[in-house]
Amino acid sequence: MAVQTVASTTDSAAASTASDSAPPSTVDLGPAAALSCRECGHRVPLGPVFACEECFGPLEIAYDFSAYDAEELRRRIEAGPANIWRYAPLLPVPADVAGKPNLNPGWTKLVQADNLARELGVEAGKLFVKDDSGNPTHSFKDRVVAQALEAARAFGFTTLSCSSTGNLAGAVGAAAARAGFRSCVFIPHDLEQGKVVMAAVYGGELVGIEGNYDDVNRFCSELIGDPAGEGWGFVNVNLRPYYAEGSKTLAYEICEQLGWRLPDQIVVPIASGSQLTKIDKGLQELVRLGLVEDRPYKIFGAQAEGCSPVSAAFKAGHDVVRPQKPDTIAKSLAIGNPADGPYVLDIARRTGGAVEDVNDEQVVDAIKLLARTEGIFAETAGGVTVGVTRKLIENGVLDPSLTTVVLNTGDGLKTLDAVAGTGLTATIRPSLESFREAGLV
Amino acid sequence: MAVQTVASTTDSAAASTASDSAPPSTVDLGPAAALSCRECGHRVPLGPVFACEECFGPLEIAYDFSAYDAEELRRRIEAGPANIWRYAPLLPVPADVAGKPNLNPGWTKLVQADNLARELGVEAGKLFVKDDSGNPTHSFKDRVVAQALEAARAFGFTTLSCSSTGNLAGAVGAAAARAGFRSCVFIPHDLEQGKVVMAAVYGGELVGIEGNYDDVNRFCSELIGDPAGEGWGFVNVNLRPYYAEGSKTLAYEICEQLGWRLPDQIVVPIASGSQLTKIDKGLQELVRLGLVEDRPYKIFGAQAEGCSPVSAAFKAGHDVVRPQKPDTIAKSLAIGNPADGPYVLDIARRTGGAVEDVNDEQVVDAIKLLARTEGIFAETAGGVTVGVTRKLIENGVLDPSLTTVVLNTGDGLKTLDAVAGTGLTATIRPSLESFREAGLV
Incomplete structure (x- = not known):
């Protein structure tokens, strides 16, 4: 396959126009070449800065992927370690990162969720849960x-x-x-x-x-x-x-675990919105690098009703997000003024996705649904994505005949309170008679 | 390499002598050929039974590994999935197990624990933690x-x-x-x-x-x-x-992750003792199959002082284990009358290992030590193994110059109470002045 260059930002034109103006970076962070403003494209050398000096827009990483050949890159990735460092060539890290002391997260399970699919009316073999509770500290x-x-x-x-x-x-x-x-x-x-x-x-x-x-x-x-x-x-x-770039690895893993294929639909929780935008960025990169076939995909954002500023803006057809005061059990998503909200709206609309929300009761129901169908005990954020998936199917927004990936970004052990109502189905004396009386057989 | 047969039990002579008397099993559990009594070698077909009809001894799986060639088996394992089913040819499961709906546990991280090694006086690069908190429900x-x-x-x-x-x-x-x-x-x-x-x-x-x-x-x-x-x-x-055979996979993974090499020393928690005996069985199988070089290894058992019947018997030079009434925070190890206690004593003595115990305070200290050195938050059982490792090194029983693997079998999120005393290092007002006063810079 041909050598390809992948622009770093969603707005690739802006990034490449500005690329000549940036002085060279002196730190070695692999393919990361510079920081580039998401708003105005202004470039600065790699450093511990986060806001554009020109327009105060958010800075993000601009890469130089020009040396990569698709087949060679795919082989290199597949021969890499069973963690995020298999994607080191696509991340702002030095080439020898896998040898440094770190927690080696990632390469978590993509679970084919046929039981859940049955309950939600999704075609068998088409529904997957990307379960990030398998990370070292049990969250993405x-x-x-x-x-x-x-x-x-x-x-x-x-x-x-x-x-x-x-x-x-x-x-x-x-x-x-x-x-x-x-x-x-x-x-x-x-x-x-x-x-x-x-x-x-x-x-x-x-x-x-x-x-x-x-x-x-x-x-x-x-x-x-x-x-x-x-x-x-x-x-x-x-x-x-x-x-923020770490979230791209979710996109990489999902595609590789699907056999180097884009999912048709993907349901992502929204806190600041950063994760959703970086998943889109990761998918785009794989397309431009020639690692997956370019096909349409839809990204859906999921919020809790008690903190749903992006969902509200999406439904109202607004481009701006009006801050809310969070009040939900999904505390890991409770950012009332999400910095990347407008970008999320962009992506949901551009890909033909949507942003939806569910209330706390639906979150709890969805946590229990996922646990009893697939044996995955999700954090409240996972309840939000599964609950929103159910709602989007019921509303005819998400197509149950297409390959769909739902993210679970955390572990139920960290939000036990959410399901504190769950308990014993029966209490009996230690005797067969008492057991029979309980009606369990 | 030559085709080899591996007997299923520690007492291989008994197993092979009795093998002709067992009628063939009709269920397909892969290489599992029959059940064999650990005490008298009596064989019965595979079935849901656990005690010998002849002597009431424990039944365990007898395998037929006779068709395996070492090099071919190694390649097959290495090409297998990143979970325990890569070892399906060595487990009582059908060959197509990986395609059935289950949680696909295993292939957890073997963490090279250089920071912990430094604190314990172990040679750099020689200490490893096998971290089973990475399993789907976060325990072995x-x-x-x-x-x-x-x-x-x-x-x-x-x-x-x-x-x-x-x-x-x-x-x-x-x-x-x-x-x-x-x-x-x-x-x-x-x-x-x-x-x-x-x-x-x-x-x-x-x-x-x-x-x-x-x-x-x-x-x-x-x-x-x-x-x-x-x-x-x-x-x-x-x-x-x-x-019980599931514990063999810990031995397989440790050896494969060490580059198909036996560890010199391994520290295993003791509850019923089953896990330790099966780890020994797994190591023996790899040797007999020609997958690892036959070298001496030592197995150390770890208990909490408040439930240390095997440790007490080991120290007293007894062959039998006197039951205790458990009183320890390490509740997942609190079996006062461990069924496999005598076998554990056998193995510790045969391999030149030992059985040791630590008190609850040492367990908590060890949990914190592992967390602050390696970022691994262990269950109390992990505190027991790390604490015992430290004690064995201090007592000159465990050799700090040899490759040593310490098991962490569970997750700290499940035993938060054990470290409930851990808390804030400072409380300040949201001001730089208050921050400076707290002496944190």
């Missing part, structure tokens, strides 16, 4: 943190940091521990004890901030600009362009 | 339940059952859900709510028994002999010979 966050860690190494940072209320705290703590970094994670001081323990066990600094999550975030932004924050990599702030 | 139980499930299919059972107080309940519930089996799990009625939820979410029957775990077990044995239990496969009772 391990994918993104692993990229941020490599960027932190490249930039000489010695402390890995973030603000978090859940999955990210554990992912950062664990990755830092393994890599020999100091970690300092900021959380609201009144977080539930269980979540505090999950984050604290890795032994890094865990700082409670007297305030809510917004206060925590504001403080972190202050700290980045202060000498006290020198040498600190905030995975989701000054390392965000690198961090 | 998925391995054994997967074997029991195939046996249940073969014998025409329609209900999968067990008695449990923890990991096993979830593993059975999830596997049954995925496979389309009914499940009925029996637990003490007063189990903590969190554990009830983890077992109940898969939607099977979850029956609380008014009594303690012994009462639950006694009831299950009654049920097996009663018409009410017809069509029921109790994974750890009437399917136990099949179930």
